[in-house]
Amino acid sequence: MSTAVVVEAPGEHRLTAHEPVPPAAGDALVRVHAVGVCGSDREVYQGNRPEGYVRYPLTPGHEWSGTVAEVGAGVPAGLVGRKVVGEGFRNCQVCDRCHAGETTLCTAGYEETGFTQPGAMATTLTLPARLLHVLPDEADLTAAALLEPAACVAAAALKAGSRPGERVAVVGTGTLGMFAVQFLRAGSPAELLVVGTRPDRDKLSRTFGATDFRTKDQELPADFDVVIETAGSASAARTAASLLRRGGRLVLTGIPAPGAEGLDPTDLVVRQLEVHTVFGAPPEAWAHTVRVFGAGLLSPLPLVTHELPLSGFAEAIELAGSGDPAVGKVLLRP
16 A cells, blocks of 8 residues: 655654655656655654744655656656656746756745655655656665755855865764765865764765864864865854865855854954855756766765664654664665
């Protein structure tokens, strides 16, 4: 029987029968292979997501991979049978920001798969075919389920504009941090430092290409060209800024709790730091991620530690927020 997870309200969920939604014109029906569980899914379940960025009842799931099973009118029939991942933001395609390619800044209002629109914690997912990115035929769909967080990091890497031979650093050692290491390593840096709170991530960071690993209580340098922050705390943002040389480039991807005190504007101005932020991934970042993944330069599978059926949703949410060093990326398999 086809099933889906439905979060009725914060703290309330059920496993229910799932009826696939036939694709309308311009849509595609995808058979879901795997779906990732992340901190924002935990926010949805606990009711901590900001107002306007979730709509109950809801089938969560914004990190996913699958195979196209059916397409609607106007969609190339050649998509059927192809392995795919898909963008989450349901942008309008007609506002000035969408026309500029900045779809995560769509002025028509926020709509996203797994938050305000049905997500992939179900046997199938129906969505606009224009949001799909086709994978190579030989792609590992379990690994591909992690390409959504990878795309967010790709957006950060593109904004950072790291050039070969520069000194680069990553603050944070979770899924986003480990992807940041891989994207920056692909740019041939002279040095690649990882800063985190978990010493056990030293080995994995070096496996992905880091040349040095330090915890925040160790002495840290202050002359890096580029730093990508992925930890999602005000202290991490300050640590990231402190690593930069004058005129260095900082990209923030983490979202601290409301009311957090962040960067010192005087420090930013006096040191002429270039600061960028990322929330989601535009098409350019997705396309870049799929190319890099297809070229074998991204290794998502070492980040996966748990795979559960949809009936294990509650356990997956607990694992994702446990803080247990043995827990990496948790996937649900419909």
